[in-house]
Amino acid sequence: MKPEGSSCILILGHRASGKSQAIRELEELGYRGMDNLPTLLLSSFSQWLRQSPHPINYAIAVEPSLPEDVQEIESFIATLRSVQISCKLILLNCTESVALERIRKRGEELPKEPNSFSRILLNEKQLLNRFKEKSLGIVDTSYLHPADLGERLVSLLNGGDIERLLQVELFSFGFKYGIPPGVDMLFDVRFIPNPYYIPELRDTTGLDPACASFVLNHPSTSFFVDTLGNLLYQLIPSYLSAGKAKLSIGIGCTGGQHRSVAIVEALSKALQKLGVSNRTYHRELNHNN
Secondary structure, three states: OOOOOOEEEEEEEOOOOOHHHHHHHHHHOOOEEEOOOOHHHHHHHHHHHHHOOOOOEEEEEEOOOOHHHHHHHHHHHHHHHHOOOEEEEEEEEOOHHHHHHHHHHOOOOOOOOOOHHHHHHHHHHHHHHOOHHHOOOEEEOOOOOHHHHHHHHHHHHHOOOOOOOOEEEEEEEEHHHOOOOOOOEEEEOOOOOOHHHOOOOOOOOOOOHHHHHHHHOOHHHHHHHHHHHHHHHHHHHHHHHOOOOEEEEEEEEOOOOOHHHHHHHHHHHHHHHOOOOOEEEEOOOOOOO
16 A cells, blocks of 8 residues: 555656756755666565555656666556556756766766767657656756756646645744744744733633634734735745745744744644645743743
8 A cells, every 4th residue: 555645756867967966956845866766676666665654755867778768667657656656757858968068077988989979869868758748848957057957847846736845834932932943934923912911811822712812813913814824825936946845934922822823823724725734833832931
């Protein structure tokens, strides 16, 4: 039985087409990368992926150079899809002159026979063309900066499902305990009246309905949550294009017990309605005000 949520991105390209860089870019997006996997190992890998007890998202680079390689790749794709494991193809290519330059820079030897490299490259490109209709698209890496390559990959993979490649984390915290390290965005919600000064709410947290209702019914709260939710929704594609794998949002109040907790929970629901999955963390709930 396959693990729910597993997926595989298959990067196919001729030699020196930029496969290694593509794998590095996908690793930045949270995928586990495997570069230049021999086609003879695809069958074993598919079996391992199917039997894994945990969801795994892999990006694999393969260089088909023989007709037998095409058969192995087609079998691999069919096997994964038969057990509902997502398998998406992206093709890479580049000009012959760029491929030659890349090979020389790596210090690799070229065939000595005249025009032999041209024939080899042409053959590999013809093999790749057999996957053209099955792929998400072809990326010409000839003059792409690594960041631009990452953006092209994201564009092909995105498909409108903006949350699937970016891990969004929402943190509540109290400023009196310090700002959490590593957050990408920081917001101060101390403009909302503090439930701590309401006797019946002092010992509650933002997870309690009465406290949450007090916080969320403040006139500025709904505007803040809706505006921030829409802002994040609009910015996430840009973060993806920049190669971000995780986006951390910190929401702070005085002690991190009431306002920030309620706001994080409300923001989480607002993002989910927009189609953005996320995780919530409440750092100070173990602290006493």
